[in-house]
Amino acid sequence: MASVLLISHLDNSGWARTLSDASPRLGNLKIIPERDVATELGRADHNLVIVDAGAVRESAGLVSWMRGQRSRLRIVVVTLAPTWQEARAVLLAGAIDYLSRALTKRELAVAIEKVFEISAAFLDD
DSSP states (O other): OEEEEESTTTOOHHHHHHHHHHHTTTTEEEEEEEEGGHHHHHOOOSEEEEEEEGSSHHHHHHHHHHHHHHHTTTTTEEEESSOOOHHHHHHHHHEEEEEETTTOOHHHHHHHHHEEEEEHSOOOO
């Protein structure tokens, strides 16, 4: 099972539970606020980092910084209000995917599996 880091508001447990339920591949899910990202990346390896765009100051900047710390990190950005401008910015910064939080569990499961499949060609599991 994968170790997944969700960068979001700590009170976001409902959506985190939906995320955990969406895919059996997502084993250990840890939720942290943006202020704890540097510490967490320094102390633990995660198979996937999910950034809640609504919970961070600037998602593309955070993705770029994390990519600079760990070049082989799988990063997905999720948002309630997707825009093509933000999608472009986070993908250029190094995110593997940009998803709407409004996806159903099934759609979310498919998207997560695609992230692992696509990145498997470039990253070690």
